[in-house]
Amino acid sequence: MSKTSAREVHLIARPIGAMQHEHIDTISVELPSLQNGDLLVRNQFMSVDPYMLGRMQGSINYIEPFKLGEAMVGEAVGKVLESKHPDFSAGDYVQHFFGWRDQFVCPGESARVISRIKGVSLDAHLDIMSNTTGMAAYAGMLDIAKIQNGEAVFITAGAGAVGAAACQIALALGCRVVASAGSKQKVNWLENDIGIHKAFNYRDFDSAESFDRALADAFPDGIDVTFENVGGFQLEAALSQMNNHGRIVLCGLIAYYEEDYNNDWSVNTGPRNFIQIADKWLRVQGFHAPDYADRMPEMEQRIGQWIADGQIQSRTTIMQGLDSAVDAMSGIMAGKNTGKMMIQV
Amino acid sequence: MSKTSAREVHLIARPIGAMQHEHIDTISVELPSLQNGDLLVRNQFMSVDPYMLGRMQGSINYIEPFKLGEAMVGEAVGKVLESKHPDFSAGDYVQHFFGWRDQFVCPGESARVISRIKGVSLDAHLDIMSNTTGMAAYAGMLDIAKIQNGEAVFITAGAGAVGAAACQIALALGCRVVASAGSKQKVNWLENDIGIHKAFNYRDFDSAESFDRALADAFPDGIDVTFENVGGFQLEAALSQMNNHGRIVLCGLIAYYEEDYNNDWSVNTGPRNFIQIADKWLRVQGFHAPDYADRMPEMEQRIGQWIADGQIQSRTTIMQGLDSAVDAMSGIMAGKNTGKMMIQV
Numbered sequence: 001m002s003k004t005s006a007r008e009v010h011l012i013a014r015p016i017g018a019m020q021h022e023h024i025d026t027i028s029v030e031l032p033s034l035q036n037g038d039l040l041v042r043n044q045f046m047s048v049d050p051y052m053l054g055r056m057q058g059s060i061n062y063i064e065p066f067k068l069g070e071a072m073v074g075e076a077v078g079k080v081l082e083s084k085h086p087d088f089s090a091g092d093y094v095q096h097f098f099g100w101r102d103q104f105v106c107p108g109e110s111a112r113v114i115s116r117i118k119g120v121s122l123d124a125h126l127d128i129m130s131n132t133t134g135m136a137a138y139a140g141m142l143d144i145a146k147i148q149n150g151e152a153v154f155i156t157a158g159a160g161a162v163g164a165a166a167c168q169i170a171l172a173l174g175c176r177v178v179a180s181a182g183s184k185q186k187v188n189w190l191e192n193d194i195g196i197h198k199a200f201n202y203r204d205f206d207s208a209e210s211f212d213r214a215l216a217d218a219f220p221d222g223i224d225v226t227f228e229n230v231g232g233f234q235l236e237a238a239l240s241q242m243n244n245h246g247r248i249v250l251c252g253l254i255a256y257y258e259e260d261y262n263n264d265w266s267v268n269t270g271p272r273n274f275i276q277i278a279d280k281w282l283r284v285q286g287f288h289a290p291d292y293a294d295r296m297p298e299m300e301q302r303i304g305q306w307i308a309d310g311q312i313q314s315r316t317t318i319m320q321g322l323d324s325a326v327d328a329m330s331g332i333m334a335g336k337n338t339g340k341m342m343i344q345v
Numbered sequence: 346m347s348k349t350s351a352r353e354v355h356l357i358a359r360p361i362g363a364m365q366h367e368h369i370d371t372i373s374v375e376l377p378s379l380q381n382g383d384l385l386v387r388n389q390f391m392s393v394d395p396y397m398l399g400r401m402q403g404s405i406n407y408i409e410p411f412k413l414g415e416a417m418v419g420e421a422v423g424k425v426l427e428s429k430h431p432d433f434s435a436g437d438y439v440q441h442f443f444g445w446r447d448q449f450v451c452p453g454e455s456a457r458v459i460s461r462i463k464g465v466s467l468d469a470h471l472d473i474m475s476n477t478t479g480m481a482a483y484a485g486m487l488d489i490a491k492i493q494n495g496e497a498v499f500i501t502a503g504a505g506a507v508g509a510a511a512c513q514i515a516l517a518l519g520c521r522v523v524a525s526a527g528s529k530q531k532v533n534w535l536e537n538d539i540g541i542h543k544a545f546n547y548r549d550f551d552s553a554e555s556f557d558r559a560l561a562d563a564f565p566d567g568i569d570v571t572f573e574n575v576g577g578f579q580l581e582a583a584l585s586q587m588n589n590h591g592r593i594v595l596c597g598l599i600a601y602y603e604e605d606y607n608n609d610w611s612v613n614t615g616p617r618n619f620i621q622i623a624d625k626w627l628r629v630q631g632f633h634a635p636d637y638a639d640r641m642p643e644m645e646q647r648i649g650q651w652i653a654d655g656q657i658q659s660r661t662t663i664m665q666g667l668d669s670a671v672d673a674m675s676g677i678m679a680g681k682n683t684g685k686m687m688i689q690v
Contacts, residue, residue, distance in 0.1 A: 060624055208610055231620070236610070244633075250623040265553055265581070270615020275576070278595040278631040279405055285630075286623040288589075 004031045004040070008071035008101040009325055015056050019329045023056060024072075026322055031105050034084045039094070039106045043345040045126045045318070046076040046099030047133070048328040049161075050254050074099035075132050076345075077114065077125050088113065095125060102322060102345050112296065117304035124314035127340035128165040129303050131296060136289040137165030137227075138299045140249045141173070144287050145225040149174035152219050154238055157229035158199060159186035161316075161340035162251055166227045167196050168312035169303075175225075178218045180234055182335035189338055193313070208233035208240075208272070215241045222246075231255040236271045239282075248277075248284040254333075315339030349376045349385070353416035353446040354670055360401050364674045368401065369417075371667055376450050379429045384439070384451045388690040390471045390663070391421040391444030392478070393673040394506075395599050419444035421690075422459065422471050433458065440470060447667060447690050457641065462649035469659035472685035473510040474648050476641060481634040482510030482572075483644045485594045486518070489632050490570040494519035497564055499583055502574035503544060504531035506685035507596055511572045512541050513657035514648075520570075523563045525579055527680035534683055538658070553578035553585075553617070560586045567591075576600040581616045587625055595631040599678075660684030 005028050013023045034040055051060065052074055058065035066072045076099035080092040085108030088094070094111040098104050114125050128134045140162075141147050153170045157163040158179025167190065170177045177196040181187050182203055190199035198218045205211040215223070215237045222243035228235055231253035238248070256269050277284055292299075306312040317337035319328045324343055332341040350373050358368045379385055396405065397419055403410035411417045421444035425437040430453030433439070439456040443449050459470050473479045485507075486492050498515045502508040503524025512535065515522045522541040526532050527548055535544035543563045550556040560568070560582045567588035573580055576598035583593070601614050622629055637644075651657040662682035664673045669688055677686040 253620050253623050256620055265617055267620075268615070268617040270613070270617050270619035272610055272613040272615050274615035274619070275598050275601055275612075277629060278598050281631040281633045281636075283628065283630045284622060285628045286626040288626045291626075 004103070005029065006031050006101055006103045007322055008104075009322055010071050011056055011066045011068055014058055014065075014068070015053065018333060019053055019056060019326055021326050024325060026325075031103070034082060034105060036084050037108050038084050039080050039088050039108055039111060040082040040103065041078040041094060041096065041098070041106045041111065042081050042103045043076050043078040043099065043101065044093075045123050045342050045344055047074050047126050047130065048319075048325070048332055048341045048343060049074065049132060050252065050332060053329060053333065072100040073097050075126060075130055077122060078103075078345075083108075093122060093125075095131065100322070100325075115297070115300055115304070117301075117308055119308040120304050121314070123316050123318065123340075123342060124307060125300075126342050127161060127314045127316050128168070128307070128312065129300050129314075131293060132289055133161045133340055134165055134303060135292050135296065135299060136162045136251055137169055138303065139287060139289055139292040139295070140227060140251050141166055141169045143292065144249045144285050145227065145247045147173055147175055147225055150176070151224040152176045152221060152243075153178070153225045153227065154215065154219070154223045154241075155179040155227040155229075156202075156234045156238070157181065157254065157335075158190050158196070159338050160229060160335075161337070163227070163229055164190075164194065164315055164339050166251075167194055168306075170225075170227075171196065172306055172311055178215075180230070186338055189315075202230075202234055205233070208236040212237040212240045225249070227251060229254060231269060231271075236273055239271055239273050239276045242276065242280055242282055244280045246280065246282050248282060250284060250286040317341050319343050321345070349448070350374065351376050351446055351448045352667055353449075354667055355416050356401055356411045356413055359403055359410075359413070360398065363678060364398055364401060364671055366671050369670060371670075376448070379427060379450060382430050382453050384425050384430055384433050384453055384456060385427040385448065386423040386439060386441065386443070386451045386456065387426050387448045388421050388423040388444065388446065389438075390468050390687045390689055392419050392471050392475065393664075393670070393677055393686045393688060394419065394477060395597065395677060398674060398678065417445040418442050420471060420475055420477050422467060423448075423690075428453075438467060438470075440476065445667070445670075460642070460645055460649070462646075462653055464653040465649050466659070468661050468663065468685075468687060469652060470645075471687055472506060472659045472661050473513070473652070473657065474645050474659075475685075476638060477634055478506045478685055479510055479648060480637050480641065480644060481507045481596055482514055483648065484632060484634055484637040484640070485572060485596050486511055486514045486570075488637065489594045489630050490572065490592045492518055492520055492570055495521070496569040497521045497566060497588075498523070498570045498572065499560065499564070499568045499586075500524040500572040500574075501547075501579045501583070502526065502599065502680075503535050503541070504683050505574060505680075506682070508572070508574055509535075509539065509660055509684050511596075512539055513651075515570075515572075516541065517651055517656055523560075525575070531683055534660075547575075547579055550578070553581040557582040557585050570594070572596060574599060576614060576616075581618055584616055584618050584621045584627075587621065587627055589625045591625065591627050593627060593629040595629060662686050664688050666690070
């Protein structure tokens, strides 16, 4: 029997700050032959997310660091080329966590068959319908924020993958949505294509004070829900404009991801007006999207239908090939993506 | 008909920082005669709380400032001397919000008759069974933290009024309780009289790092719930030791109350390791005890029974007379009280 070879991206050195070419190596491996229960999967798209940089650095506590000298992992979608598992057939599309390689032998229990919906492209399943991006927006808005029709919602990094999903879910549920983004082009996309009420280019502001004044104008009746992906002065201004009993979904704090923030006392990540959480009886809550994995089929159907109906859209920035890994990661940390950053393998 | 005179404490100037004698004046007034629906109430005990300083300063957003030239208000318990309301009789004890005066004419709908329970002294109704102190601990632990039997609970300012109530409610519900306080005497009281697992004198520590190490020793399996009354380095150390999915009840942040923190950008109230709220999927929540007013009778019965059974105790620091107002407020801001600070009118 002929052997199948594959290419994998290995971590060979831990970044302190940004990811560079010296931290990874792309190597060829020979795949083992399929055992009963296994699938041979050809990856189509793999996700590139800010949290992966933390796994490379070894700087986040909630998920083990990537191991040096081994292939990295991450969410991906692929096509089953061969199946020795009764629940899968060749030709199925599957969602799994073995990104950073072009093909591989997958235990059947580690993959989930995607329900393809007419009018929904495959890459959307790694974006607005994925376990990480899509579920972060869906569970964040529905389970954590518990948004209600007519509420005023502020979303930071609204043109990012999770942010764009969050904007569209909030719109679909009848909220008034204002978001921030990092370029004029993204602001235009959010206002004109996505159709939110107002978008800001946060780079136009140099302080919490000036951003606070802009938010006050955009939210004359205050903010009910903030969906926070950034931190820094945007979070301070949001706290300042929150209504009593408001909710702040802490999805991410990308402002600090290139710092060695695990040394708690040297990097200051706290909003200066933290006391407003107490004074305005706010709820500020982090959450872990994979905790909601059992609701993937429900989310896939609901968001898939919104896409098919033209009510929401998946927007992706797709880099080509495993060799674009460093460009993809530095691109997302620099905010060069609009929507979900991914690599077409 | 002879007129009844009363003494009232008026706010005559706003404190910037601490309250001083120059900010108040105690004056005599003549009370109006009772109309139908009114009660004449003789106050017995009135509450002195840190938030009142904020109302004097005009520095908190969630409750209107005390008006200059008018009597201040606050929670109090008194005895009905005369009633023109069908639900009240002379001799009833009532809870109301017209402290800072010795007697007054009270609209019946602004008072609530206390259920006296055998073995429970009157001042306990202004402490561990009150709408502000008792309900802050009760709703904070039950509704916000949702503490479970066996959980590890950290309480800052554990010898303060709310803190001592919170410690005892957590103990009664089977939690492992560790608290901080501001003197060796309070630490001894918490460990020996209240019977919590461990207490710290926060004045023995000069940084988040050193307090963090002490908390790590006291919580080998991490903290599930923090009941936060203080802020500052104690909150930073607590965040550092929180378990994933932990809850932080933000009851108060007394560390900042003497600052003009309403100017959000000049006083830094944010924990440097705020990012751990996102990384450990924590829920940090402020709340407003008066929102739970409809559960006063339930709380009064449950805590009253715990007191009558000897399972928990009310501990109060009682100053004598309206003229002790400044001493009482400066005492509570300096942490001189053990348990609830009040004035016997």
